[in-house]
Amino acid sequence: xxxxATWAAVLILGPGATAVFIWFLVDLKxxxxxxxDTAGE
Amino acid sequence: MVxxxxxxTLIDQHLHAIDxxxxxxxxxxxxxxxxxxxxxxxxxxxxxxxxxxxxxxxLVCTLVSTYYELDVTFAVSEQGYYYGLVSWFWLSRPYYIAxxxxxxxxxxxxxxxxxITLPDLLEQRYGKPTRxxxxxxxxxxxxxxxxxxGMTIMFDMLGWKKGDALLISMGxxxxxxxxxxxxxxAISDTIQFVLMCVALAIAIPIALNWIGxxxxxxxxxxxxxxxxxxxxxGIILAWSVGALTVFVEPAFYQRIFxxxxxxxxxxxxxxxxxxxxxxxxxxxxxxxIARVAVEKGLLTGDMEGKHALMAVCMQxxxxxxxGLFLGGVLAAAMSSTDTYSxxxxxxxxxxxxxxxxxxxxxxKELILLTRIGIFAVLLFASWMSLMFHRITxxxxxxxxxxxxxxxxxxxxxxxxxxxxxxxxxxxxxxxxVYAAYHIVVAMYGxxxxxxxxxxxxxxxxxxxxxxxxxxxxxxxxIGFGVGHVLGRKPT
Numbered sequence: 001x002x003x004x005a006t007w008a009a010v011l012i013l014g015p016g017a018t019a020v021f022i023w024f025l026v027d028l029k030x031x032x033x034x035x036x037d038t039a040g041e
Numbered sequence: 042m043v044x045x046x047x048x049x050t051l052i053d054q055h056l057h058a059i060d061x062x063x064x065x066x067x068x069x070x071x072x073x074x075x076x077x078x079x080x081x082x083x084x085x086x087x088x089x090x091x092x093x094x095x096x097x098x099x100l101v102c103t104l105v106s107t108y109y110e111l112d113v114t115f116a117v118s119e120q121g122y123y124y125g126l127v128s129w130f131w132l133s134r135p136y137y138i139a140x141x142x143x144x145x146x147x148x149x150x151x152x153x154x155x156x157i158t159l160p161d162l163l164e165q166r167y168g169k170p171t172r173x174x175x176x177x178x179x180x181x182x183x184x185x186x187x188x189x190x191g192m193t194i195m196f197d198m199l200g201w202k203k204g205d206a207l208l209i210s211m212g213x214x215x216x217x218x219x220x221x222x223x224x225x226x227a228i229s230d231t232i233q234f235v236l237m238c239v240a241l242a243i244a245i246p247i248a249l250n251w252i253g254x255x256x257x258x259x260x261x262x263x264x265x266x267x268x269x270x271x272x273x274x275g276i277i278l279a280w281s282v283g284a285l286t287v288f289v290e291p292a293f294y295q296r297i298f299x300x301x302x303x304x305x306x307x308x309x310x311x312x313x314x315x316x317x318x319x320x321x322x323x324x325x326x327x328x329x330i331a332r333v334a335v336e337k338g339l340l341t342g343d344m345e346g347k348h349a350l351m352a353v354c355m356q357x358x359x360x361x362x363x364g365l366f367l368g369g370v371l372a373a374a375m376s377s378t379d380t381y382s383x384x385x386x387x388x389x390x391x392x393x394x395x396x397x398x399x400x401x402x403x404x405k406e407l408i409l410l411t412r413i414g415i416f417a418v419l420l421f422a423s424w425m426s427l428m429f430h431r432i433t434x435x436x437x438x439x440x441x442x443x444x445x446x447x448x449x450x451x452x453x454x455x456x457x458x459x460x461x462x463x464x465x466x467x468x469x470x471x472x473x474v475y476a477a478y479h480i481v482v483a484m485y486g487x488x489x490x491x492x493x494x495x496x497x498x499x500x501x502x503x504x505x506x507x508x509x510x511x512x513x514x515x516x517x518x519i520g521f522g523v524g525h526v527l528g529r530k531p532t
Contacts, residue, residue: 002126002255002258002326003255005322006245006249006255006322006323006326008319009242009245009318009319009320009322009323009326010242010245010246010319010323011242012315012316012318012319013238013239013241013242013316013319013320013323014238014239014242014243016238016315016316016319017234017235017238017239017242017316018235018239020098020101020102020234020235020312020316021098021102021231021234021235023097023098024098024099024101024102024231026098027096027097027098027099028099028228031094031095031096031099032081032224033078033081033082033087033091033092033094033224
């Protein structure tokens with residue numbers, strides 16, 4: 001059980017966290033606030 | 042053959058130019074985020090709540106990394122070192138249950154309130170005095186004491202000058218948070234999130250290989266492999282009750298109010314639980330690996346548990362990965378330091394000073410004072426961090442204070458329409474009992490060397506310092522009930 005849980009944790013923390021980060025990057029441009037001087041355009 | 046190593050010696054010599062480059066690039070990146078966002082902040086709600094625009098992936102990253110300050114990274118590995126798997130089962134697991142309940146029951150209801158902070162909610166239901174009491178408890182909880190204490194341990198072990206290193210880290214953290222508010226906090230959290238997760242994912246297999254795999258765990262005491270670790274149930278209960286703070290966690294509330302919608306929060310928290318559970322498990326295992334290394338003579342026998350994670354990773358990781366790991370540990374501390382310094386400053390300026398001041402405050406004034414407050418909070422917290430011997434002590438004290446004062450009134454406000462007196466009497470009763478318990482145990486108790494904690498022994502009865510919340514919480518609930526009966530019902 002310990003062996004399985006540890007390798008599952010490694011998979012979630014490595015590839016899993018990286019996938020969430022890529023999802024964030026894709027989403028970022030859409031949600032970022034506009035600059036104050038161009039906000040009204 | 043691996044050389045026997047003494048903690049805190051010569052570790053700085055192991056850092057290669059590549060490791061330093063990674064650390065410096067990370068610090069500069071954080072500053073760049075603040076500088077990029079400062080031109081995009083126009084109002085207090087945008088500054089403090091990112092204009093309510095946070096989506097699921099951003100929420101996952103910011104929630105996970107914020108909740109993992111160094112009290113988890115070091116304290117869970119510390120408990121794994123001393124007690125084994127109980128650290129995951131009873132220090133960490135109760136939080137997942139609380140988070141599931143919080144995501145499904147609290148988040149949708151909270152989104153319906155027009156609030157910026159938790160004390161806003163308390164004022165809407167109970168009035169200004171309860172707001173101030175709640176804000177004071179939130180302030181105590183939000184002081185980034187544990188994160189700064191964790192940074193100090195890290196610098197100590199690396200042989201760096203603690204004062205200088207802490208000043209630089211805090212300065213960078215305060216600067217980008219003050220510039221960009223929650224936007225800078227959340228976006229920097231995402232970088233910190235991936236850094237800390239990936240660093241740990243790489244460290245675990247290397248460390249396991251170092252001690253000779255799981256077979257080596259046979260040298261550990263038998264209790265290390267059990268779910269209770271041979272600990273007293275009172276201590277286990279006190280650890281578990283700490284999970285109730287999820288329901289009044291100021292960072293959790295701030296992110297719910299800042300979320301695009303309640304679905305985004307629910308998805309983020311459910312995905313986050315997987316990552317939290319994996320991180321806790323990994324850190325616990327590294328703590329146990331450190332204990333195996335001590336038993337095998339690979340690490341010095343007088344090593345303290347709080348050094349377990351750093352000792353193992355610095356001893357086993359190669360050049361480059363060491364810099365990544367240090368960046369990850371620093372990231373874990375900074376992601377919490379930025380969030381909680383923003384929240385604590387918000388407590389002082391928005392929640393306490395603003396309602397007490399007769400003249401209304403403009404958004405510009407609020408932002409300016411909150412920015413100044415961030416620096417003040419960090420200085421105060423670094424002084425406070427010197428007052429606790431163990432990181433876990435600080436965490437138990439702060440979470441106990443928050444739960445004792447705010448938990449019952451906040452849940453009452455979210456799920457019902459209680460009289461104003463109910464919230465006020467509940468907060469006061471919790472606060473008085475919590476403070477009185479600590480004072481009595483500190484004055485009349487004795488220090489227990491084995492558990493490194495204060496205890497008051499009266500015959501067979503043992504009142505440990507950690508039990509304060511177990512007494513204060515029921516009294517807070519009774520106070521709420523009494524206020525409910527005696528108070529005037531809201532119209």
